[in-house]
C-alpha cells in the first residue's frame with residue numbers, strides 16, 4: 001500500500017517528500033481542485049518520486065476535463081486524477097474517455113486515476129461501483145474513492161469496510177488499481193491495510209487533522225512509517 005500525500009505548494013511539497021506519491025492539488029478549488037501548471041512543474045523538479053496532479057471535480061464537461069488532463073501531463077504529472085461530479089453514466093463515460101485519451105495518446109506511460117465520491121448519495125453523483133466498469137472500459141489505470149465535500153466526515157462514515165473491500169476486489173477483477181482517500185486518520189491505517197488498496201491518499205491526516213492547515217513533515221514521516 002503506497003502513501004499519497006497532497007501538498008498545495010512547493011513549500012508543502014518539500015515537507016511531503018517522504019511520501020510514495022506527491023499529489024499536487026489546490027484544496028480551495030474542491031476535493032480534487034487543480035493547481036497551476038507551474039506549481040506542478042516546480043514540484044516535479046523537486047523530486048524523483050512520482051508526482052500526481054488533480055485536475056478538478058468535473059460535471060458534464062469532457063472537453064474541459066480532457067484539456068486539463070493534457071495540461072497536467074505536459075506539466076510533468078505521472079498520475080492524472082479527475083473527479084466525477086456528475087450522475088449520468090453516459091456523461092461520466094465521456095469525461096473518462098476524454099481524459100484517458102488526452103493523456104494516453106501522447107503519454108502512454110502515465111497513469112490515469114478516475115475518482116468517484118464516497119459521499120455520492122448526499123452529492124447526487126455517480127457511485128464508485130458504477131464508475132469502475134466505465135474506467136476499466138476506457139483504459140484508465142486506477143479507480144479512486146475520495147470524499148467530494150470536505151467537511152471532515154470520513155469516507156468510512158459513508159462506506160463501511162465491507163463496501164471498500166468489495167470496491168477494491170471489483171477493481172482488481174477489472175484490471176484496475178484502487179486508491180482510497182477521504183479524511184482518513186491514523187486510526188484507520190490498520191483496517192486500510194486489511195482492505196489492501198494499492199494507494200491511500202491523505203492531506204488532513206498529515207496537517208494535524210485540519211486540511212486547511214499546513215502539512216507537517218513529522219506527520220508525513222509517521223504516516224509513512226505506519227503504512228510500511
Ligand SMILES: O=C[C@H](O)COP(=O)(O)O
Pocket residue numbers: 004006023146147181182183184201202203204205211
Ligand atoms: O487525494 C487525497 C486527498 O487529498 C485527501 O484529502 P483529505 O485527507 O484531507 O480528505
